[in-house]
Amino acid sequence: xxxxxxxxxxxxxxxxxxxxxxxxxxxxxxxxxxxxxxxxxxxxxxxxxxxxxxxxxxxxxxxxxxxxxxxxxxxxxxxxxxxxxxxxxxxxxxxxxxxxxxxxxxxxxxxxxxxxxxxxxxxxxxxxxxxxxxxxxxxxxxxxxxxxxxxxxxxxxxxxxxxxxxxxxxxxxxxxxxxxxxxxxxxxxxxxxxxxxxxxxxxxxxxxxxxxxxxxxxxxxxxxxxxxxxxxxxxxxxxxxxxxxx
Amino acid sequence: xxxxxxxxxxxxxxxxxxxxxxxxxxxxxxxxxxxxxxxxxxxxxxxxxxxxxxxxxxxxxxxxxxxxxxxxxxxxxxxxxxxxxxxxxxxxxxxxxxxxxxxxxxxxxxxxxxxxxxxxxxxxxxxxxxxxxxxxxxxxxxxxxxxxxxxxxxxxxxxxxxxxxxxxxxxxxxxxxxxxxxxxxxxxxxxxxxxxxxxxxxxxxxxxxxxxxxxxxxxxxxxxxxxxxxxxxxxxxxxxxxxxxxxxxxxxxxxxxxxxxxxxxxxxxxxxxxxxxxxxxxxxxxxxxxxxxxxxxxxxxxxxxxxxxxxxxxxxxxxxxxxxxxxxxxxxxxxxxxxxxxxxxxxxxxxxxxxxxxxxxxxxxxxxxxxxxxxxxxxxxxxxxxxxxxxxxxxxxxxxxxxxxxxxxxxxxxxxxxxxxxxxxxxxxxxxxxxxxxxxxxxxxxxxxxxxxxxxxxxxxxxxxxxxxxxxxxxxxxxxxxx
Numbered sequence: 001x002x003x004x005x006x007x008x009x010x011x012x013x014x015x016x017x018x019x020x021x022x023x024x025x026x027x028x029x030x031x032x033x034x035x036x037x038x039x040x041x042x043x044x045x046x047x048x049x050x051x052x053x054x055x056x057x058x059x060x061x062x063x064x065x066x067x068x069x070x071x072x073x074x075x076x077x078x079x080x081x082x083x084x085x086x087x088x089x090x091x092x093x094x095x096x097x098x099x100x101x102x103x104x105x106x107x108x109x110x111x112x113x114x115x116x117x118x119x120x121x122x123x124x125x126x127x128x129x130x131x132x133x134x135x136x137x138x139x140x141x142x143x144x145x146x147x148x149x150x151x152x153x154x155x156x157x158x159x160x161x162x163x164x165x166x167x168x169x170x171x172x173x174x175x176x177x178x179x180x181x182x183x184x185x186x187x188x189x190x191x192x193x194x195x196x197x198x199x200x201x202x203x204x205x206x207x208x209x210x211x212x213x214x215x216x217x218x219x220x221x222x223x224x225x226x227x228x229x230x231x232x233x234x235x236x237x238x239x240x241x242x243x244x245x246x
Numbered sequence: 247x248x249x250x251x252x253x254x255x256x257x258x259x260x261x262x263x264x265x266x267x268x269x270x271x272x273x274x275x276x277x278x279x280x281x282x283x284x285x286x287x288x289x290x291x292x293x294x295x296x297x298x299x300x301x302x303x304x305x306x307x308x309x310x311x312x313x314x315x316x317x318x319x320x321x322x323x324x325x326x327x328x329x330x331x332x333x334x335x336x337x338x339x340x341x342x343x344x345x346x347x348x349x350x351x352x353x354x355x356x357x358x359x360x361x362x363x364x365x366x367x368x369x370x371x372x373x374x375x376x377x378x379x380x381x382x383x384x385x386x387x388x389x390x391x392x393x394x395x396x397x398x399x400x401x402x403x404x405x406x407x408x409x410x411x412x413x414x415x416x417x418x419x420x421x422x423x424x425x426x427x428x429x430x431x432x433x434x435x436x437x438x439x440x441x442x443x444x445x446x447x448x449x450x451x452x453x454x455x456x457x458x459x460x461x462x463x464x465x466x467x468x469x470x471x472x473x474x475x476x477x478x479x480x481x482x483x484x485x486x487x488x489x490x491x492x493x494x495x496x497x498x499x500x501x502x503x504x505x506x507x508x509x510x511x512x513x514x515x516x517x518x519x520x521x522x523x524x525x526x527x528x529x530x531x532x533x534x535x536x537x538x539x540x541x542x543x544x545x546x547x548x549x550x551x552x553x554x555x556x557x558x559x560x561x562x563x564x565x566x567x568x569x570x571x572x573x574x575x576x577x578x579x580x581x582x583x584x585x586x587x588x589x590x591x592x593x594x595x596x597x598x599x600x601x602x603x604x605x606x607x608x609x610x611x612x613x614x615x616x617x618x619x620x621x622x623x624x625x626x627x628x629x630x631x632x633x634x635x636x637x638x639x640x641x642x643x644x645x646x647x648x649x650x651x652x653x654x655x656x657x658x659x660x661x662x663x664x665x666x667x668x669x670x671x672x673x674x675x676x677x678x679x680x681x682x683x684x685x686x687x688x689x690x691x692x693x694x695x696x697x698x699x700x701x702x703x704x705x706x707x708x709x710x711x712x713x714x715x716x717x718x719x720x721x722x723x724x725x726x727x728x729x
Contacts, residue, residue: 077683093700
């Protein structure tokens, strides 16, 4: 199993957010999690990434034969987990090129691969930016600083395509995007998809799934997955909302 | 703040100082303590003319009547001026060595260890260096090359011998000896430092640089630097400083005077990395520095850039007197304090001429239990029509036991003056750290990256050759593992 979440319960400040959640993802699969606001979707994304504010009260998570509780945030990232943030934070004065260059090399170091030199990296970044229709000028700016919501999301996808993760988690990447931006972002995801990597897409609109075809759709309500199935579930939600799952 | 952040901060505070070694070398010193005999000893060692000795003694008599300025946000035990050596030189140094073959190999090795090789072929291309060891200048590189352009770059001691007219005219003209007690003290006992004169219309083709090293124990270093840029000339100057690790505090009280005549520009950069003391606050340099530039002529410009990471105490306000019409003063500063370090630093911009402009960018970073204060004064005199100032002070707190303070004074006697002031204080942001780490960067790398980003506006003002070094220094000041 590639990613296995078993009986996961998570608390924050003594409040139960996730309750006995189970989810299995195999290599090459695209899973979508849909749910109303406050159902615990973003918590799940952050718990997977290793954010430290949460208390895991029960259950476990395995990722590529690692028990995730043994790995901290950066180790999980270096193992190939990528989280595209819902609200990417601004880091003034830090240029994207050295930032991503350090990031990719820390991953390579862990995998005992040779580090990529400055020139090759600059080329790689440029070609990926081209693929995603990102203006080269945007690469000269500081990470997320002064970006519009759409630019930030595109930047996340650029980073994802550079780091080429085994598991990419997209946390409400579609929120705040107009149709054009949504198309660029989803194109990026579709280009990156292979039989060896997996995606976990978190959203509460069905719109995104018009562009990315998931293999499985899960409905998450009140900290648990209440229903799993194919894309037909998304259509059900589109029609009737989340009401009937609650 | 979560526990992992605190752990990382803890390793940062065990910061290693990699320049803390001592060079074992025989030295010559006067008796400890400050009196007329000490001053006569220094003047004699330097083979100075009588007018210079008289100038020193006059400053000394002023100093005796003065008290240390007390307005800074610093606390330290009283300095015992009688417990300090005021001069220390490697034996047999009455005359500056003519070339490197005359220099003690131990000294050459010291500078190699510090990463400042003195052999010209190894020196950074395009940078001329004057190196000062305790109280004497050891060597000046590229001197011949500069002389062809009429540029004078030598130790201040040599300038007193060879260029008395320039010294008499300009020494003490920007910082009068009686300005405050540290300037009086420096004027009485200054030992070495650099002298630069750029003739009319000459753009100095290379960076001029002085490297100060305090080696001897219980010895004060009283550096005096004087830079004169004649009409239409340009010079960029950089100083660096280090000192060995010792348990006692040592005094460094420098005076630096800059004079820019009509259409001239001086760019002065400092990378200050004196020994900061250990993690319990023991030892370290007391750095009381007076730096002042006079934009004497029309359209002149003086720009100060400083990266302050060392010293137990930093008391330093590089200032500009904007006398010439349309003259420009700039101050770019990064001050990082860790453990028990204290810094009270900033600038003074005095607008006298019309259309004068000043810009202040200050970035303070506090870690550990340190205190970091920005103190600035911007004043507009009556005739300073349409003068402008822009001030931006940002403070970054790393951890929860340190302090950041901002004390700006503004005084305007001319109502056409335009003043802008922006200030911010922030804590290192957990979301930024999370974001960087989610991309695979370690916690330490993430902090270093964020802090360097915070300082970027200032670091990019440094000459290219040093910007990379300064970036590394910023990282090292934060790291525990490097050393």
